[in-house]
Amino acid sequence: MNQYQKAEQFELRLKALAYDLVVKLGTTAGFMEYYFKVLQKCRTQTQAFELVNLLHYLIFGKYKYSEIQSFRNSRKNYLKN
Numbered sequence: 403m404n405q406y407q408k409a410e411q412f413e414l415r416l417k418a419l420a421y422d423l424v425v426k427l428g429t430t431a432g433f434m435e436y437y438f439k440v441l442q443k444c445r446t447q448t449q450a451f452e453l454v455n456l457l458h459y460l461i462f463g464k465y466k467y468s469e470i471q472s473f474r475n476s477r478k479n480y481l482k483n
Contacts, residue, residue, distance in 0.1 A: 423457070427454070433458065436457075437477070451473050
């Protein structure tokens with residue numbers, strides 16, 4: 403496999419990962435799942451929330467939650483189900 407083919411394969415894997423993230427962050431359940439995944443690597447719950455909310459902003463052009471309290475309410479409802 404030459405360098406060009408390796409680069410193409412890498413690009414396809416990267417696009418697949420990005421697509422999965424877009425699909426996941428596009429729903430409330432997906433946002434919460436990704437938040438809990440990221441939470442394991444963050445120091446605080448707020449840090450995890452801010453990171454995932456920023457990713458949502460970068461992808462969709464708007465924040466999923468305008469403030470952390472609205473996220474906490476949504477998280478509470480998500481965990482009840």
